[in-house]
Amino acid sequence: MIALAPTGVPVPDVVAALIGTSIPLHVLQAEIDAVGELREIYRLRPLASDEDRQDYEAAAGRLARANKKLAAYNPKLVVTPGSAA
Known part of the structure; x- marks a missing residue:
């Protein structure tokens, strides 16, 4: 699966995983929580x-x-209504 960057450019899974490893776990969890609450x-x-x-x-x-x-x-x-769904 390829994610889209904020600019609309596809990001390969390997690159997204590398980015994810550089972000603290509590921040990743907050992002997951925010997207869930927006839904x-x-x-x-x-x-x-x-x-x-x-x-x-x-x-x-x-x-x-x-x-x-x-x-x-x-x-x-x-996370705002226009940034995730």
């Missing part, structure tokens, strides 16, 4: 009920915490 936020739209609204707010809070860890390491790693 959860997308799943809960539109906010149809109070339960969905509460779940949405909880997911947004977890996304913010994960993004805080990512931004502390490198501000370009922050």
Whole structure:
């Protein structure tokens, strides 16, 4: 599987793996958590009920915490609706 770089250029798996080994484990985990929470936020739209609204707010809070860890390491790693899905 070939990943796409932020510029849209394909990155071979071997290169992506080398990049991943240079990033601390807690930062990689924060990125995985942030992408998962973003998917959860997308799943809960539109906010149809109070339960969905509460779940949405909880997911947004977890996304913010994960993004805080990512931004502390490198501000370009922050996960936003346009950067991951």
